[in-house]
Amino acid sequence: MPKLTVAGLDTFEIERGKKLVLALEDNGVGILHRCGGKARCTTCRVEILEGDFDDLTNIEKKAFDEKGLVEDNIRLSCQVRINGDVTVRPIMTVQNSGMDPGPRPAE
Numbered sequence: 001m002p003k004l005t006v007a008g009l010d011t012f013e014i015e016r017g018k019k020l021v022l023a024l025e026d027n028g029v030g031i032l033h034r035c036g037g038k039a040r041c042t043t044c045r046v047e048i049l050e051g052d053f054d055d056l057t058n059i060e061k062k063a064f065d066e067k068g069l070v071e072d073n074i075r076l077s078c079q080v081r082i083n084g085d086v087t088v089r090p091i092m093t094v095q096n097s098g099m100d101p102g103p104r105p106a107e
């Protein structure tokens with residue numbers, strides 16, 4: 001099973017192919033996903049610190065362009081599936097924003 005390390009928190013074993021946003025939420029990380037995992041709000045952004053990820057999707061590119069986000073190593077956790085060991089840092093969380101996470105994204 002792949003390992004998901006969340007910087008400053010913990011490391012978790014994750015089922016291969018699981019969406020990153022769900023892996024974070026299911027392991028107690030209060031990641032935001034205000035649009036319910038539809039790649040519209042960009043609140044589920046994570047900074048990629050280590051690991052192999054597929055290329056940025058066209059959906060992510062469009063969302064980042066619309067929001068004016070051009071940072072390297074940033075992904076939408078609702079659009080990423082875990083297929084190997086990764087280390088990430090959530091950018092917007094319930095804890096640092098005071099916001100409700102939003103509707104749970106689909107599997």
